[in-house]
Amino acid sequence: MEQEKLGETGWRGSREGWLEAAYESLVEAGVDAVRVLPLSKRLKLSRTSFYWFFADREALLAALVDLWRDKNTGNLVKRTESYAESIAEAILNVFDCWLDQQLFDSRFEFAVRSWAQQSADVAREIDAADTARLQALQAMFVRFGFEPFAADVRARTIYLTQIGYISMKTEETLATRMARIPKYVEIFTGQMPTPSEMVRFCARHGFVQAQEASGGAAQ
Known part of the structure; x- marks a missing residue:
């Protein structure tokens, strides 16, 4: 359980962190800038860690609308x-x-x-x-x-x-x-x-x- 908890907020980042980065990219440069690879570079996280929190880019975009x-x-x-x-x-x-x-x-x-x-x-x-x-x-x-x-x-x-x-x-x-x-x-x-x-x-x-x-x- 402790290892799972660390995985959710440690080197993978957090759902809120990915969403905040997506928000900043959206307001700065538009929806075309909201993509997994640029966001991972922005957060200094691996691209694969994104999928711990979102199924795909469309799920992230839906979360932004929400x-x-x-x-x-x-x-x-x-x-x-x-x-x-x-x-x-x-x-x-x-x-x-x-x-x-x-x-x-x-x-x-x-x-x-x-x-x-x-x-x-x-x-x-x-x-x-x-x-x-x-x-x-x-x-x-x-x-x-x-x-x-x-x-x-x-x-x-x-x-x-x-x-x-x-x-x-x-x-x-x-x-x-x-x-x-x-x-x-x-x-x-x-x-x-x-x-x-x-x-x-x-x-x-x-x-x-x-x-x-x-x-x-x-x-």
Whole structure:
């Protein structure tokens, strides 16, 4: 038993290590770079050790899709269901995904969407993810009293805006993004977030707001 345990995490590496290397290759260079021999060189492991954890390259690619689905779609749906006292606060919960790579990995999203252009199976995964995410956003609006059609349009406006950010690889400083977020919330929901809602949101992301009145820092 001890020898078997050592074999799983020793010179063969680990399943998580191979998957992490595959992820890095995917986001850096696309799916064509996700191949066993280059990964083994990257990890400084034998090529045969790969097969201890995955039956073949297709199994590794399937694991990457599972990882993407669980992380990006799973976390986005959870944020739409998080507790909020107003629709503005609910949208800020969703916006956590756009600022926290641990919740929603935009590099991973871009890589998988690029991959879908050459794989019908991955394209179907993208379609299913888009549907699930939009339905979750729509349900969030309905929960706050919006009628279903209006909720659907608002959900699409939010989601397609963010996918545009990802597709264009838009880069903003945290200060610039934070300055724009209250207006985004107003456009998406019809109401501005309260100062206390913004303070809580900024605190979650380690951002200290400037106090408009005194020029000092928010506590």
